[in-house]
Amino acid sequence: MYVGVDYYPEHWPRARWETDARLMQEAGFNVVRLAEFAWVMLEPDEGRFTFDWLDDALAVLADHGIAAILGTPTAVMPAWVARKYPETLATRDTGARITWGVRKNNCFTSGTYRLLSERITRAMATHFAATPNVIGWQTDNEFGHPKCYCATCRAEFQDWLRAKYGTLDALNAAWGLHFWGHLVGTWGEVQLPVEPGGSNPSALLDWQRFYSWLNVRFQHDQVQILRAAAPDHFITHNCMGLFSDLNYYDLAAELDHVSWDNYPVWGVPRVMGEAAAAADVMRGLKRKNFWIMEQSAGPGGWGSFGRNPWPGELRLVAYQQLAHGADGQIWFRWRTCTAGREQYWHGLLGHDGRPLRRYREAAQTAAEYHRLAPHLAGTTVHADVAFINDYASIWALQIQPGFEGNTYHAALQRYYDAFLRAGVNVDMVPPDADLSAYRIVVAADLHVLPDALAERLAAYVHGGGVLLADCRTGVKTETNLCHDRTLPGLLAAPLGITIEEYDVVPTELTYAIDGTLGACNAHQYVDWITPDGAAVLARYPDAWQLAEFAAVTRNRYGAGAGYYVGTVVQEPAFYDALIADLFATAGVTPLLTPPPGVEVSVRAGDDTTLLFLLNQTQEPKTVALPAGLRDLLAEADAGASVTLERFGVAVYALEKTPDAHHRLERTL
Ligand code: GLA
Ligand code: ZN
8 A cells, every 4th residue: 555745855955855754654654756847857958867866865765665656747848948949838829828937838739849758758767767666657747738729739630630530521510610601621721719608619629629639649658658668667647536628538548547636625624525526537537446646735725725634634535535446645745845836735744844733644544554455455446326427528518508507517416426425336437338237327417429329328228227317418419519309319218208498597596396306496407308208206386387397207218217307406305315216226225324424435355345434524423334344443343333533434344244245245
């Protein structure tokens, strides 16, 4: 089990390195990430490399049993790169070049930048391949931003489109360029879509795909070099959870494992539903456990700072990720820096460098992780429920939300939080995943629905699966044109409904809904659903114009069932009742019913099943426990219940009685 910190030895006098390494070792830390912004310190002039300081820092760390992940340092170009090769700087949509001086300044189609990136990557990989305590690489840092609108990017976009569509007729048709007389007669006439609210939505969607591909290609150049020069090292990247400018499936494809940066401590403490969903997305990228490369270690902020993690909270944040499949965890950062933009992005140590409260809490967590490590080995989350996580729909909804406030993640989180409250793990899967092993598939706001995917979803239901879809599902083709079928298009049969019209609900209005899922209120948007075989689970009793329409439906189709929610409901209780209905239909039985604010997660391997309980509230919470649990932190058999302190956590191993295991398996 790797646990440690992001460390910047280049920020501190050499005389301090030994103290840092000793304090890390005393805390139980065994890994650091280094050098991801240190390009100018490693190559101060073009082609002149100065790796000796990093060799020395690595040696000090090695003396204390600490391994290192090195960043390819291409997220901040040295000043000499910008001066000597100004074309490496990205161009804004106004045509003005970015002024060097922050980070992520570069254009990804600049051949010069790609060559310079390859050179520093090759030099570092060759030099550090044999350093015993270097174990892996992080490519660049948090790919994403800025989009570049230079002439080279435009030419490459045109090439990319030609490779994708082959002919101009195909491009004109795919983008619907007959509209507003936008037909193009040569590839050179294709412009970069610079107006998010005015440019053609199909062009914008492909521009987003192209931009994602550019980042993936840039990473690919580095990955090839790292694999050849340092074949024993792993390669990862620090993704950003629910950040959605890149198709993370594509970015993750070449990595050994995914890492991500988790900063959930802001505002009033509340159940960390987004951090849990993000963890599941990250685990889903490779269907494999992941690492945390950066995690809240203190108040964060670039100008004003956010809340300090309160006692117990750093540990809770870490355990939540462990429970969702983190196999390595690194706090950002070791010591709060005294210079630069991130002076207020606090580390485990303050500006004074003393090992105080946050350090001690991290050390406690590390010690516990090392005790848990033998149990954790070979375990991951296995879920009975899949959420489709689709970047095309995310992007298409950013381009045209349809109704105000409609984002893919808002829709996903409405349903996700209900599964979290019910204590049932979910997988986040790409739209092309094999769904046959799942009892329930949630397709929230699956706005872009190619026919092949609709047919697979229909077949999934017919074969016995339970599908949940909701409003604005299936509106668009893969090139962001509207389907020319009555909604919900090819899902009409599995869902047993038709939708001829829909309506936005003005912000000052809500519509009461009532039915078997309880009395609640709809807002934002309503589909005017006509059941065509589906049972009606909820209606709008008070809205005369909706009298003949359903709000929520359930349809038997083949051996399975299709649910449809045609609105956005204000009350979380509605979603709780809805998924209870799904569980009954799909035969899913939660292992235990947690009290509000307590999160449940299960990791299992061939011989082990681990149950995590996380109290995300500031009051003690008592949880009734199934029989046969061993409390791994207390090193004692568990009783019939446990009382978790505020922000408290517990980890149990399930006794391997066939019956108990079977019961748990049924919930997985
Ligand atoms: C990101 C970056 C870090 C740091 C933090 C805090 O996660 O990867 O380098 O900038 O944000 O701002
Ligand atoms: Zn460019």
